[in-house]
Amino acid sequence: MNRRDALSRVALLLGGTVVGGAVFLEGCGPGADKKAADTAAATANAFDANGIAYLDEVAETIIPATTTPGAKDAKVGAFMAVMVNDCYEERDQKIFKEGMSKIEDASKKKFNKGFMAIDANQRKELLTEIDKEAKAYGASKKPDDPNHYFRLMKELTLLGYFTSEPGATKALRYVAVPGKYEGCIPYKKGDKAWAT
Amino acid sequence: MPDTTQVNINNKAQAQNTYDAIVIGSGISGGWAAKELCELGLKTLVLERGRNIEHIKDYPTATTPIWEFPHRTRMLEKDIKDNPVISQCYAFTEDNAHFFVKDKEHPYVQEKPFTWVRGYQVGGKSIMWGRACQRWSDFSFGGPARMGYAVDWPIRYADVEKWYGHVERFAGICGNKDGVPDIPDGDYLPPFEMNCVEQEMKRKISEKYKDRYMVHGRWAHLTKPNPIHLEQGRGQCQARDLCTRGCPYGGYFSSVSSTLPWAKKTGNLTIRPHSVVHSIIYDEKKGKASGVRIIDANTKESIDYFARIIFVNAAAMNSNLILLNSKSNRFPNGLGNDSGILGKYVAHHNYRGSVNGDYDGPEDKYYFGRNPSQPMIANYRNLGKQDTDFIGGYLTFCGAYRGGANPQGDQIGADYKEALTEPGGWRVFMYMQGEVVPREANHVRLHPDLKDPYGIPQLITSVSYTDNDEKLLKDFLDQSKEMMEAIGCTNVVQHDNKWAPGLDIHEMGGCRMGKDPKTSMLNKWNQLHHCSNVFVTDGACMTSTGNQSPSILYMTLTARAANYAVGEMKKMNL
Numbered sequence: 001m002n003r004r005d006a007l008s009r010v011a012l013l014l015g016g017t018v019v020g021g022a023v024f025l026e027g028c029g030p031g032a033d034k035k036a037a038d039t040a041a042a043t044a045n046a047f048d049a050n051g052i053a054y055l056d057e058v059a060e061t062i063i064p065a066t067t068t069p070g071a072k073d074a075k076v077g078a079f080m081a082v083m084v085n086d087c088y089e090e091r092d093q094k095i096f097k098e099g100m101s102k103i104e105d106a107s108k109k110k111f112n113k114g115f116m117a118i119d120a121n122q123r124k125e126l127l128t129e130i131d132k133e134a135k136a137y138g139a140s141k142k143p144d145d146p147n148h149y150f151r152l153m154k155e156l157t158l159l160g161y162f163t164s165e166p167g168a169t170k171a172l173r174y175v176a177v178p179g180k181y182e183g184c185i186p187y188k189k190g191d192k193a194w195a196t
Numbered sequence: 197m198p199d200t201t202q203v204n205i206n207n208k209a210q211a212q213n214t215y216d217a218i219v220i221g222s223g224i225s226g227g228w229a230a231k232e233l234c235e236l237g238l239k240t241l242v243l244e245r246g247r248n249i250e251h252i253k254d255y256p257t258a259t260t261p262i263w264e265f266p267h268r269t270r271m272l273e274k275d276i277k278d279n280p281v282i283s284q285c286y287a288f289t290e291d292n293a294h295f296f297v298k299d300k301e302h303p304y305v306q307e308k309p310f311t312w313v314r315g316y317q318v319g320g321k322s323i324m325w326g327r328a329c330q331r332w333s334d335f336s337f338g339g340p341a342r343m344g345y346a347v348d349w350p351i352r353y354a355d356v357e358k359w360y361g362h363v364e365r366f367a368g369i370c371g372n373k374d375g376v377p378d379i380p381d382g383d384y385l386p387p388f389e390m391n392c393v394e395q396e397m398k399r400k401i402s403e404k405y406k407d408r409y410m411v412h413g414r415w416a417h418l419t420k421p422n423p424i425h426l427e428q429g430r431g432q433c434q435a436r437d438l439c440t441r442g443c444p445y446g447g448y449f450s451s452v453s454s455t456l457p458w459a460k461k462t463g464n465l466t467i468r469p470h471s472v473v474h475s476i477i478y479d480e481k482k483g484k485a486s487g488v489r490i491i492d493a494n495t496k497e498s499i500d501y502f503a504r505i506i507f508v509n510a511a512a513m514n515s516n517l518i519l520l521n522s523k524s525n526r527f528p529n530g531l532g533n534d535s536g537i538l539g540k541y542v543a544h545h546n547y548r549g550s551v552n553g554d555y556d557g558p559e560d561k562y563y564f565g566r567n568p569s570q571p572m573i574a575n576y577r578n579l580g581k582q583d584t585d586f587i588g589g590y591l592t593f594c595g596a597y598r599g600g601a602n603p604q605g606d607q608i609g610a611d612y613k614e615a616l617t618e619p620g621g622w623r624v625f626m627y628m629q630g631e632v633v634p635r636e637a638n639h640v641r642l643h644p645d646l647k648d649p650y651g652i653p654q655l656i657t658s659v660s661y662t663d664n665d666e667k668l669l670k671d672f673l674d675q676s677k678e679m680m681e682a683i684g685c686t687n688v689v690q691h692d693n694k695w696a697p698g699l700d701i702h703e704m705g706g707c708r709m710g711k712d713p714k715t716s717m718l719n720k721w722n723q724l725h726h727c728s729n730v731f732v733t734d735g736a737c738m739t740s741t742g743n744q745s746p747s748i749l750y751m752t753l754t755a756r757a758a759n760y761a762v763g764e765m766k767k768m769n770l
Contacts, residue, residue: 178565183389
């Protein structure tokens, strides 16, 4: 068997911080799944058009448009909604959706305005703080402890972006049909990584 | 006066349903049986329980870029919950799932955890297989006799050497000729290059370990097609590494890209999909098998087919199931099973261990294209003499790649994004393919009551690891860590995935070859000792597992047995 295939190359690309691979699948796999009756009401509309626009802005803050397209160009908000609905177990769905409200609360607390109303620098500042909090939480997290919502959002942003057409072909290098394998070629700093 | 009408109808039906040979299964070994038998002039019926698959036409995802998969190849939570068995398989993903059997389609009973991975379609698992192809050596064939387990193989390397070449030349196996004792050189196409760090690994390992050889992957890919491959309609491997979806270039070997279309060209081949084999029919008067009883998967109708010889290539566990279910007055415990050995001594490969680490490799080197193969380190344990506290050995797959970037500054925003678009440092990995020693307790048998959707008894699997497997695993982990540190890797991490047997997808045995009919099912020609016109040439025939990737040996044994069988038919011995 060719076991390396088990790791998607995107997961490899993203290395330590990471989307995909075992970390993602862990969230995606069968496991203890506690029903939460209150979830539905609280988060019923999380993924409506406004919700997806919101997620687009969260993703765009993590991966902004630069000389190459950003997360919004790659429709990462809609992708996150699909993945949460289809590939997450209920516990993580709830964490993810409630996380959207937590970002909103944190924004109001810090800037007296909702996340959609603050500017790009403020968004970056806010999400950088939340990212640090998520990392600190992750460092002491036991396997059965709930995931941090921002970890899920960041994972899905990176996965969604780097496997999207603009992400794979413009931010990274993508060759559908290489035609041959060359084991050892020159690389200079700044050259893009292979998308797959 | 007896009513003869029914008899006449039956005779006519029987004539219509009669072939020279029947092959049960169209996977990697069944395809070879079909090719050889058809080329040798036999009208051959291939029975396949799944749907038809035509090369290229039926590879729906072969050229789909990752962004066109709604879940970017991840499986849905619902599918994972509905399929606790198959969803463990690394290749059961959004782009490949259509080639795997879903749990409900063919239930079985896990007396002990056993992950049974199956592919029911024309081509079987040869469409999604791993494609590694090393030859066995006499260290492996002689292993049981030397180390005192299972029974002695009735064959040695000299018996299969020319058939390996026969198969390799047609299938197209790439590799380098390295002169390594445990994996004899074959008839190879040029290998895939090693990348720059893999070249360093190879050099350093050979400097530090006189008995360890890291060599190029030996893989079923057309790196440089010969006329025989072009004649099959296949072309050069394009280094896409999307093999498990089916290859529109025919760049790797499968039954559907190679052997089956070749067999079809002879005009002697009939493939019958949707044919779930119930049993092999035994003719008490002739003392031979007369045919095969199937259940049509669509109509649930029972139909009999007849032939002079029968090849059983249903994949190891299903070949056991069919033989166990082929009961007659003569063989109340399964066809040819006077010894009571059928279903016993099932074994597999130990894939539990892997070791990873960082490597301070050249930052100014990269690679182009996606290598579908991997280098490997030939087994270096217990070759010819016992040098550990466990029996058997292991082959190590290994390699190097540039991992993910690890941005040091901002973790959000433009700088973070730009940092992620560059390749990271080099990573090195090793993982094992370990020999598992067959033992009587590891077995499969029929459930007395539970039936599958076709009314066929469900298989009970009772297979587990032993202390020997744990020792072998520990040795692999320790040796690999030591090797990686010796060549300069840092942050070396050992991992035991704790997979249940079966998930290796190298299940073998249950209908083993041997010299003595009292302790084995098959003779040296893969012929049932007690039913000479039935040949079992898939993984079920394996007396021991060796440490090499098994498929190429199944193909080789199949080609050899098919040629033997036709020779015997010509001599009127069959």
